[in-house]
Amino acid sequence: MPQNRRPHGPTRRALIAGGAAAAVAAGAAACTATGASTVNSGPTIPPAEGKVQLTYWAWLKDLQKVCDVFNASQDRIQVDANWIPSGDSGGYAKILSAVAAGGGPDIAQVELRQIPEAALSGSLIDLSRYGAAEHEGLFDPSAWSQVKVQDQIWGIPQDTGPSAFFYNREVLEGELGQTPPATWDEFKELAGVGTEAGKKILSLDPSDGSVMNMWAMQKGANWYQPQDGGWIVSMADDASLQVAEYWDGMIAEGLVGTSFAPFSAPWMAACGSGDVFGYVGGSWADALIEGVPGGSGKWAVAPMPRWDDGYASGMLGGSSAAVMANSKHPAEALEFLIWMCTDPAGIDAMIENSGIGWSPAKDYIGAVREKPSEFSSGQNYNTEVIAAMAAGQNLDWVWSPVTQRANAALGDGMNAAVTGTKKLVDVLPEVQDKVVEIMRKIGLDVEVAR
């Protein structure tokens, strides 16, 4: 039946060679596509004449409902929201890949700390070229300062995380008979009292370096400062080293838990049983702490403990909505974002549907947040505590162009500190060297502060 003859079509070898040639061409094209765009140097894109459809990728819950409020308020701009996994859980991978491939959304959620790094990757549009600076007065200064690098504006702040001390009042005041600590020295004493009773004032995730940023910026450190066309890095200044020394002491004396991360399942269980009775971090923690089993009516909020110098609070978390490099409608995207992030209707919709962190708008914290909280047994902590934390921020802080690497290196250092092989006071200079080396390797002009 079958004649065993060679097919006359393309030979196997020719086909493979052809495929390889096509693939090399595709590969070369992919290489030039990565981040080499002129979107921030060429002419700006003028506003569109007719109707505009915008896509918005974010991991905010029910964001479409927020967009719908805007969509119903006018008929020129329609915004479609798409849910993506949160940044480090795959969201950034998705955004970066889509933009590198020449597509992606008009707007995407980018954490505040991630903004310079995302800008460096060529994924964002500099909104200062579209008149974003005119709207500065509508925003809380602590929110606005986080999206700026010199005069460049790389996103619109969508929420922030001014830090405070969240605590289980029943344990801290009831069982331990203490009051919330006003200073870091008092915080350490309280941690000691808790440890003696078999309880931890907080549980650190030693692999998460972001908390060290929060501690340092509160003390007045400014790790990354843009100057002229380059960066000045100072991760090992006096303020930072004092903070490192303090936490070296806390870790060495076993005053903080280090075996599970805040808001992880074991943390929730430990908070439910009272074994962990506090947390220092962004205001958005309130919504997560409401998930502590049996926690209703027990938790309260106090200001972040202070140093003699520095600021009232640091910043942990918070996001921006950034306009992506491949967007055809940056002007319309900016218009929508200014509405969403400053208009009381936008803020209230974001709080109600998406449960955002602290409002980025000036003088408007959201209608529901002006009322006392049921979970915190009637304490009106947003107006009493968090508002002051937001007002007491280090406005000079600028995020790193290599935040992920810096935080990973800090996390490695904290892990080493927890296992007792290093001290944080030695980790900071080491991380600084590493960060400077990485920044130089990608071509940036860097100096170490003296």
Next chain:
Amino acid sequence: MSKSKAPWILMGPFLILFVFTMVVPIIIAIVQSFMTVERKGLLGEEGVTSQFAGLDNYIAALTNPNFTASIGRMLLFGVVQVTVMIAAATILALLLESAAAKWPGLFRSAYFLPYGIPGVIATILWSFLYVPGLSPIVDVLGMIGIEVDFLSPGNVLWAIANIVTWTYTGYNMLIIIAQLKSIPGELYEAAKIDGAGPWRIVTSIQLPLIRPALMLTIIFSIIGTLQLFAEPRILKLVSTGITSEYTPNMSAYAYAFQYNDIGMAAAQAVIIAVVAFVLSAIALGLSNRGKKGGRTR
């Protein structure tokens, strides 16, 4: 003419997918592993250039202590976990293939069942058994005075090993059973006539003849170990002991999608692939030699 085209038409759908989802990405990755991106100015606004970097990315990958530590960690993991798993798989296979086994079909499927559960789901389920405060195992051990933290930096590697062992023991057992079934019946008969007991049959007949299957499962398990990703990545959510570069693949993932250094990630991926390729070649060589030895007996 039409006959000669038929195979290509039939293979077309496969070839198109294969070329665009396997061949092209592999070539892109290899090209990118020799490139670096350099950015000038504060945030790259003064120009971004992509340039040929020679072996810089490979040197950087191999001198990155986190990456080399992750490879070392996986080798340690492999030595312990693969040994335990293959021993368990062999014992289960021998027991199920022994004459005295009751309901071997039922038990075979039962042992194989965990393989059908995706790694992510299995890890989430196991994490509930590890997390203090949720885990009944931790509670019971605590009641009798044993305080364990499965997720501490020192233990979490073995917590992962346990999940992997649970998932893949049944799968490896099946491969070994397949080889056991191919042992001709007359060998057993001859052994019985010579007065061999069950233990002697295991050591002198079954174990030597399943050696190719054992080598295959061992080497493939080591390769699988090198590529570990889903289990540690999921367990990272509940354990502080897992860093962002805990395994070689997690390191490549971090460089690609968190550190935005595609060149370095590509170089790491190539290194992982080369190591896996070498191990696969060894596996195939060994199993082929085993087969030849069997035939010329």
